[in-house]
Amino acid sequence: MRIAFKAATVITDLLADDAVDDAIVLVEDDRIAWAGPAAAAPGGEYPVVDLGERVLLPGLMDAHVHLAFDAGADPVASMLARDEEARLDGMRLAARQLLDSGVTFARDLGAPYGLSVRIRDEIRAGTTPGPRLMVAGRPLTRPNGHCWFMGNEIDGPGQARAAVAEEVKAGADLVKVMVTGGRMTHGTDPLRFEVSEASLAAIVDEAHRLGVTVAAHAQSTVGVRAAAAAGVDSVEHATFISPEGGDGYDPAVVRDLVSAGTGVCPTLGVAGAHAHPIAFDVRGGWIARLHAAGVPILAGTDSGIPRHPHAGGVVDGLRGLVASGLSVRQALAAATETGMRAAGLEKAGAVKPGYLADLIAVDTDPRSGVDALLDPAFVVAAGRVVKDTVPR
Numbered sequence: 001m002r003i004a005f006k007a008a009t010v011i012t013d014l015l016a017d018d019a020v021d022d023a024i025v026l027v028e029d030d031r032i033a034w035a036g037p038a039a040a041a042p043g044g045e046y047p048v049v050d051l052g053e054r055v056l057l058p059g060l061m062d063a064h065v066h067l068a069f070d071a072g073a074d075p076v077a078s079m080l081a082r083d084e085e086a087r088l089d090g091m092r093l094a095a096r097q098l099l100d101s102g103v104t105f106a107r108d109l110g111a112p113y114g115l116s117v118r119i120r121d122e123i124r125a126g127t128t129p130g131p132r133l134m135v136a137g138r139p140l141t142r143p144n145g146h147c148w149f150m151g152n153e154i155d156g157p158g159q160a161r162a163a164v165a166e167e168v169k170a171g172a173d174l175v176k177v178m179v180t181g182g183r184m185t186h187g188t189d190p191l192r193f194e195v196s197e198a199s200l201a202a203i204v205d206e207a208h209r210l211g212v213t214v215a216a217h218a219q220s221t222v223g224v225r226a227a228a229a230a231g232v233d234s235v236e237h238a239t240f241i242s243p244e245g246g247d248g249y250d251p252a253v254v255r256d257l258v259s260a261g262t263g264v265c266p267t268l269g270v271a272g273a274h275a276h277p278i279a280f281d282v283r284g285g286w287i288a289r290l291h292a293a294g295v296p297i298l299a300g301t302d303s304g305i306p307r308h309p310h311a312g313g314v315v316d317g318l319r320g321l322v323a324s325g326l327s328v329r330q331a332l333a334a335a336t337e338t339g340m341r342a343a344g345l346e347k348a349g350a351v352k353p354g355y356l357a358d359l360i361a362v363d364t365d366p367r368s369g370v371d372a373l374l375d376p377a378f379v380v381a382a383g384r385v386v387k388d389t390v391p392r
């Protein structure tokens with residue numbers, strides 16, 4: 001099926017800052033077939049959806065979501081109180097909210113057994129609206145470790161290797177490992193390195209042998225150091241907190257990240273934080289330093305945890321990146337082609353022939369400010385119009 005979208009401006013590549021005025025994007029099935037000036041559009045029969053004065057651009061990525069969490073005051077308790085069907089309904093709602101917010105690609109980095117795989121497959125089959133998903137299945141964690149209540153608990157490299165194979169067999173696209181503790185799990189410590197180096201090495205080796213990537217939750221410098229040394233594919237949070245509570249940024253660790261090609265998903269973005277810039281001070285400077293050192297930045301929010309909503313949270317995350325010292329265009333690149341490539345999604349995040357037909361339209365140009373991306377009027381996912389509030 002062919003369909004074309006016409007807009008006053010089409011931003012084809014956010015990193016290169018390429019855009020075409022009075023442009024048409026021709027989509028064939030789930031791929032972009034052609035993009036360029038309307039006057040030069042290819043002939044043939046196809047419907048043209050006119051988006052008027054709007055700006056059309058690639059759909060956005062959230063590299064770190066938890067569909068199973070409801071972003072309320074205690075998402076763990078509310079998830080545990082639900083039966084499986086209610087959990088799945090909550091996840092379908094979260095997927096819809098992400099999509100309506102312009103997120104056309106997300107990584108689910110931890111859910112109870114089987115649920116994220118099921119939602120991913122429903123979206124793929126077209127029976128549930130949502131972003132295209134890469135899912136981690138259950139997070140790997142030490143016994144009673146961070147997120148044990150939905151995790152795959154491992155003790156030692158043998159179990160670690162088996163757990164990777166188990167999650168991949170159950171349908172995971174990538175593996176999530178809790179390298180440090182986290183604030184949401186009683187009895188774990190974000191400052192502590194909570195899996196052994198041998199287990200971490202076994203996880204990375206087995207995942208790569210099976211053709212999947214590894215996302216490592218690591219908050220303190222000791223955790224980021226271990227994750228970087230093990231050669232994981234992305235470090236989540238990477239807050240570089242130290243036991244002294246101060247700035248634990250370590251250039252030697254950053255060199256390890258760069259040489260391993262490891263990306264960082266800083267999961268910035270707290271709802272309402274743009275009104276209180278102090279919320280970003282703790283980790284602000286580090287993101288810009290990582291970016292300047294050559295570490296790929298993946299835009300992501302940890303949506304589902306308290307004050308990190310699925311609806312509109314993606315813009316909070318982008319505000320966080322900008323408040324951390326990235327330019328607006330660098331932040332937008334982290335949410336489109338640059339970030340998607342670092343997450344392992346190829347030919348996505350730009351408006352070019354052969355690329356995935358994931359598009360959003362907004363009223364004003366987001367290159368002048370990320371707030372333009374709040375509540376996009378129009379969303380195309382895998383070549384299908386899934387949201388249309390453009391007055392006609």
Ligand SMILES: [Zn+2]
Pocket residue numbers: 064065066109302
């Ligand atoms: Zn998370």
